[in-house]
Amino acid sequence: MERHDRLRRLSKRVYRFGVGVGVVSTLIALLRWFVLDDPNLLPLTIATYVKPGSMTMGHRLSGFVIELIPLTPALYALATLYGICSDYNRGILFGRLTGKQYRKLGSCLILLGVANGLYTTLIIGSFSLLDNRGLQLVFGLSTSDLYLIVVGGAVTMLGIVMDEAFRIHEENSQII
Numbered sequence: 560m561e562r563h564d565r566l567r568r569l570s571k572r573v574y575r576f577g578v579g580v581g582v583v584s585t586l587i588a589l590l591r592w593f594v595l596d597d598p599n600l601l602p603l604t605i606a607t608y609v610k611p612g613s614m615t616m617g618h619r620l621s622g623f624v625i626e627l628i629p630l631t632p633a634l635y636a637l638a639t640l641y642g643i644c645s646d647y648n649r650g651i652l653f654g655r656l657t658g659k660q661y662r663k664l665g666s667c668l669i670l671l672g673v674a675n676g677l678y679t680t681l682i683i684g685s686f687s688l689l690d691n692r693g694l695q696l697v698f699g700l701s702t703s704d705l706y707l708i709v710v711g712g713a714v715t716m717l718g719i720v721m722d723e724a725f726r727i728h729e730e731n732s733q734i735i
Contacts, residue, residue: 570644636667662718668711676700
């Protein structure tokens, strides 16, 4: 019983941490694009293209919309993690939907890796127009983006294994 209580406490902490990260990430995106006018607070990939006071509202809107590309799967991954923690908090360690939730989390991580690459490409292309050097299209996929894709694939496979393990458990429990 003590182990379940510890798991419940830890899952509540992970839940609170996830909510905090989601709120802070969204606030940072809003502050970065609409409130603060400091190029040093912008992503490093575009900081060289932006001079203080040079961003129009159109640039700010496009930057924020482009930033929503990786922010959306990140927030969805946190929501999925909330679902997993909610099950753990209710004492459900291994249920019918556990594998599905882990597959969903893995898919979110894969999407986040791809979205980061798309984000870098679009943000550089969009803000290179500010610099009067013309449009620059640069495909940006960092090592960390590749790691996200690999880890997402591993978590997805873990979900598939959990589904199969639950199916075998269900079959075995029906044998008399």
